[in-house]
Amino acid sequence: MTDSVIFTEDLTKIYQGELGQKPTVGVEGLHLDVRPGEVFAFLGPNGAGKTSTLKLLTRLLMPTRGRALIFGEPVSDNRTMRRVGFVPEQPNLYGYLTAAEMLDFIAKIFGLPASVRKKRISDTLDRVGLAASGGLAVRTFSRGMMQRLGMAQALINDPDLLILDEPMSALDPIGRKDFRDLILDLKNRGKTLFFSSHILSDAELVADRCGILNRGRLVQTGILGDLLESQTGSIEIAFIPAGGRPSAEDLARFSFSEQGGNRVVRVTRPEDVTAVVAAVQAHGGRLVSVSPQRKSLEDVFMAEIGR
Amino acid sequence: MRILAVASNTFKETIRNRILVNILLFAVFLILLSLVVGEWSMGHQVKVIKDFGLSAMSLFGLLIAVFIGIRLMVQEMEQRTIYLILSKPIRRWEFVLGKYLGLAATLAVNVALMAAALWAVGLIQEGRVDLSLIPAILLIYLEILLIVAFALLFSTITSPTLAAVFTLCVYVIGHTTAFIREFITVHPDKGAHWLLRIIYLVMPNLENLNLKAAAVEHAALPPHAAAFGGLYGLGYIAFVLTLTVLIFENKDLK
Numbered sequence: 001m002t003d004s005v006i007f008t009e010d011l012t013k014i015y016q017g018e019l020g021q022k023p024t025v026g027v028e029g030l031h032l033d034v035r036p037g038e039v040f041a042f043l044g045p046n047g048a049g050k051t052s053t054l055k056l057l058t059r060l061l062m063p064t065r066g067r068a069l070i071f072g073e074p075v076s077d078n079r080t081m082r083r084v085g086f087v088p089e090q091p092n093l094y095g096y097l098t099a100a101e102m103l104d105f106i107a108k109i110f111g112l113p114a115s116v117r118k119k120r121i122s123d124t125l126d127r128v129g130l131a132a133s134g135g136l137a138v139r140t141f142s143r144g145m146m147q148r149l150g151m152a153q154a155l156i157n158d159p160d161l162l163i164l165d166e167p168m169s170a171l172d173p174i175g176r177k178d179f180r181d182l183i184l185d186l187k188n189r190g191k192t193l194f195f196s197s198h199i200l201s202d203a204e205l206v207a208d209r210c211g212i213l214n215r216g217r218l219v220q221t222g223i224l225g226d227l228l229e230s231q232t233g234s235i236e237i238a239f240i241p242a243g244g245r246p247s248a249e250d251l252a253r254f255s256f257s258e259q260g261g262n263r264v265v266r267v268t269r270p271e272d273v274t275a276v277v278a279a280v281q282a283h284g285g286r287l288v289s290v291s292p293q294r295k296s297l298e299d300v301f302m303a304e305i306g307r
Numbered sequence: 308m309r310i311l312a313v314a315s316n317t318f319k320e321t322i323r324n325r326i327l328v329n330i331l332l333f334a335v336f337l338i339l340l341s342l343v344v345g346e347w348s349m350g351h352q353v354k355v356i357k358d359f360g361l362s363a364m365s366l367f368g369l370l371i372a373v374f375i376g377i378r379l380m381v382q383e384m385e386q387r388t389i390y391l392i393l394s395k396p397i398r399r400w401e402f403v404l405g406k407y408l409g410l411a412a413t414l415a416v417n418v419a420l421m422a423a424a425l426w427a428v429g430l431i432q433e434g435r436v437d438l439s440l441i442p443a444i445l446l447i448y449l450e451i452l453l454i455v456a457f458a459l460l461f462s463t464i465t466s467p468t469l470a471a472v473f474t475l476c477v478y479v480i481g482h483t484t485a486f487i488r489e490f491i492t493v494h495p496d497k498g499a500h501w502l503l504r505i506i507y508l509v510m511p512n513l514e515n516l517n518l519k520a521a522a523v524e525h526a527a528l529p530p531h532a533a534a535f536g537g538l539y540g541l542g543y544i545a546f547v548l549t550l551t552v553l554i555f556e557n558k559d560l561k
């Protein structure tokens with residue numbers, strides 16, 4: 001706990017509804033321990049409580065119960081936030097300012113002296129791919145540009161921890177690639193990242209560890225590699241059958257599919273691999289590939305969420 | 308530094324606010340119109356113009372409070388900009404105070420413009436600039452600031468529409484506390500007596516900030532009336548802002 005970057009204990013947010021409404025659970029009994037230098041993906045379906053958690057960590061919400069520490073300090077302490085960068089869900093910035101003015105304003109809040117600000121702003125705009133847009137009014141920004149500017153304002157204080165709420169949601173494929181590169185670059189520089197996401201394929205590419213939240217409760221957390229290996233994956237065998245004939249009856253218990261002229265079968269037991277390969281060769285078919293299927297984060301996610 | 312950053316940013320934002328510019332133009336128009344109105348009032352032209360002009364400024368304040376003061380924080384929430392700002396190392400009271408001071412600066416510019424219009428009209432009519440209006444104008448500015456503080460307070464606890472209604476109520480009651488007081492003394496046995504007494508105690512007496520009549524008449528002001536009004540206004544503003552901050556401090560930004 002002493003060297004945790006993010007530490008929460010029984011962190012709970014129950015929304016007290018308006019008069020006559022029932023209270024709703026935002027997040028309940030959350031225990032988290034994010035280590036230094038880690039890229040942590042915080043996953044969960046819509047309404048799972050990701051945003052609620054991130055707002056508790058950035059003191060936008062007051063917890064109903066429990067506590068949250070960042071770098072060992074309570075999040076309510078003003079100084080704690082100096083080392084943190086935060087991008088809210090669908091960030092919005094002051095439309096009447098230019099991108100550079102907006103960043104200057106944020107930099108002033110961090111108390112950066114004028115001598116540092118100018119260079120920091122142009123460097124940061126450059127880093128998020130907005131170098132040419134610094135003089136444009138924020139009001140004219142597209143959704144993706146706004147997401148990038150959101151990232152820029154979070155980087156302006158050179159934070160040691162970045163908390164990002166669905167940072168990739170508005171980005172095109174190029175933007176997502178840029179974003180992944182940025183994450184890895186930050187990780188290489190020893191920063192800690194904590195982000196929520198629905199884009200599991202991207203999370204899988206950058207995260208070291210993930211937590212899966214469902215209905216306000218953490219249902220799974222672990223090293224990504226472990227989670228993906230915990231269930232044995234399947235093995236996919238592709239081949240071209242001789243004369244287009246279906247295989248003999250000794251393969252009848254498998255179900256086949258067609259993929260671009262190849263016949264494909266998926267098996268889970270090693271002895272089935274041997275059987276299929278032998279049968280294909282016995283009938284004069286041509287083997288194309290035998291490839292072990294890695295379990296995807298999506299598989300793990302679906303299993304945990306119970307769908 | 309942080310308060311200043313928020314204040315100067317809010318100044319930039321509000322000074323170009325279209326509604327505000329429109330209300331300002333309207334007020335200046337009213338002041339210029341007083342030239343015409345003054346024509347009708349035989350012999351009292353100058354007084355009528357000044358009275359009319361000062362009243363236009365006060366009315367301007369009410370409109371500003373309702374249209375801009377209430378939007379000041381509500382807009383931050385609706386546009387979600389507040390999530391970003393308040394996750395930074397800035398305290399909530401610093402943010403509220405910064406927003407308020409930024410708007411106060413914008414209003415100072417506006418009041419100065421209206422005063423300039425009033426003096427221009429005076430120059431045409433009297434051939435001189437009547438500087439004795441300054442205390443009255445300063446107190447009008449304080450009244451505007453107080454009403455805006457109330458608007459800010461109400462907007463943090465209720466919907467914008469209700470906040471506008473409440474702000475309007477404060478303005479009306481604030482200018483009629485003398486009647487309420489009289490009513491209480493004349494009818495001490497009426498049912499709603501205690502309620503009126505509470506209203507009388509809690510609501511500001513905006514007449515303390517009203518030196519219009521005296522300024523216009525060149526009547527001898529009660530000694531220290533301006534100073535008293537100034538302190539009363541500042542004290543009340545501090546009180547309302549403190550209350551706003553206390554409420555805002557633990558508010559969930561959902």
Ligand SMILES: Nc1ncnc2c1ncn2[C@@H]1O[C@H](COP(=O)(O)OP(=O)(O)OP(=O)(O)O)[C@@H](O)[C@H]1O
Binds near residue numbers: 027047048050052
């Ligand atoms: N302001 C609020 N008032 C009442 N309930 C709320 C409020 N905000 C969120 N909730 C409830 O809390 C739960 C968690 O919401 P939250 O926004 O944290 O989910 P999320 O994981 O971020 O979802 P998404 O992926 O859709 O962004 C939901 O059931 C939601 O209805």
Ligand SMILES: [Mg+2]
Binds near residue numbers: 050051052089165
């Ligand atoms: Mg969310």
